[in-house]
Amino acid sequence: MLAAMTEQQPTESRRTRAARRAGEFPPVPEPLPIPVIDSHTHLDITLAEAAAPPWNGRLDDPVAAAVSVAARVGVDRLVQVGVDVASSRWGAELARRQPAVLATVALHPNEAPRLTDLDEALREIESLAAEDRVRGIGETGMDFFRTGDEGRAAQEASFRAHIAIAKRYAKPLVIHDRDAHADVLRILDSEGAPETVVLHCFSGDAEFAAECVRRGYLLSFAGTVTFGNAAGLREAARVTPPDQILVETDAPYLTPMPHRGRPNASYLIPLTVRSLAETTGADLDELCAAISATGDRVFGPW
Ligand SMILES: [Zn+2]
Numbered sequence: 001m002l003a004a005m006t007e008q009q010p011t012e013s014r015r016t017r018a019a020r021r022a023g024e025f026p027p028v029p030e031p032l033p034i035p036v037i038d039s040h041t042h043l044d045i046t047l048a049e050a051a052a053p054p055w056n057g058r059l060d061d062p063v064a065a066a067v068s069v070a071a072r073v074g075v076d077r078l079v080q081v082g083v084d085v086a087s088s089r090w091g092a093e094l095a096r097r098q099p100a101v102l103a104t105v106a107l108h109p110n111e112a113p114r115l116t117d118l119d120e121a122l123r124e125i126e127s128l129a130a131e132d133r134v135r136g137i138g139e140t141g142m143d144f145f146r147t148g149d150e151g152r153a154a155q156e157a158s159f160r161a162h163i164a165i166a167k168r169y170a171k172p173l174v175i176h177d178r179d180a181h182a183d184v185l186r187i188l189d190s191e192g193a194p195e196t197v198v199l200h201c202f203s204g205d206a207e208f209a210a211e212c213v214r215r216g217y218l219l220s221f222a223g224t225v226t227f228g229n230a231a232g233l234r235e236a237a238r239v240t241p242p243d244q245i246l247v248e249t250d251a252p253y254l255t256p257m258p259h260r261g262r263p264n265a266s267y268l269i270p271l272t273v274r275s276l277a278e279t280t281g282a283d284l285d286e287l288c289a290a291i292s293a294t295g296d297r298v299f300g301p302w
Pocket residue numbers: 040042081139250
């Protein structure tokens with residue numbers, strides 16, 4: 001989470017000012033030649049943490065403003081991802097009234113172990129899963145980075161339940177996998193994977209990517225693919241066919257370079273797509289067209 005921004009004081013030091021600026025949203029980048037989708041965003045969290053978003057002119061409807069600034073640079077469709085019952089309800093409601101937004105619903109793998117009544121929360125998620133503009137079940141999965149041994153059983157039970165919901169409603173499964181590649185595959189195999197599986201914020205190496213590609217899964221690349229220390233991730237992108245690639249912000253987190261550390265939002269997708277084109281040697285127009293078609297195939301129609 002980003003620290004709350006304080007009002008600028010006339011006496012603030014240069015260093016304080018620099019720190020505050022670092023929390024501001026980056027400038028709007030050059031538009032993409034062909035519109036793409038942001039396959040994974042958290043508009044609710046982004047707006048709650050927004051210090052000085054570039055859509056400040058439309059504070060009457062910040063969601064519509066965030067959607068329109070993204071559309072201006074060629075990010076004209078977004079997938080709003082739920083992490084708990086409240087955010088899943090919020091996303092489903094938003095998708096009903098905002099044509100550019102579709103929703104996915106789930107209990108985040110770090111959220112599930114904290115719930116006093118996991119079954120009741122899962123029933124809520126299942127009732128939202130039935131909605132037409134809810135087009136995926138996620139983010140669910142396994143996270144061994146933030147959840148310790150004591151939470152693992154609940155995390156796995158929740159993941160298994162989400163897999164079952166995705167299959168019952170024939171909707172894509174959006175997976176959060178942090179330091180848990182082998183266990184994610186083990187659980188998918190034991191439950192039987194749904195027809196469409198998306199690995200959100202893909203974080204594996206080329207070998208894991210090749211295994212996911214072989215299984216027909218979609219790999220969604222986030223701003224992390226632009227980071228200097230992400231050579232393994234770029235190798236993973238190179239072994240992924242264009243029709244299994246998605247891009248995402250995971251906003252407000254994982255802001256692409258050169259703005260790493262600042263808040264993220266869907267209008268920054270062009271930085272990730274350009275970097276991905278450079279990494280894979282793909283023609284930018286062709287990559288955009290492929291991402292757009294894959295997004296429609298997986299989540300669409302909008
Ligand atoms: Zn996320």
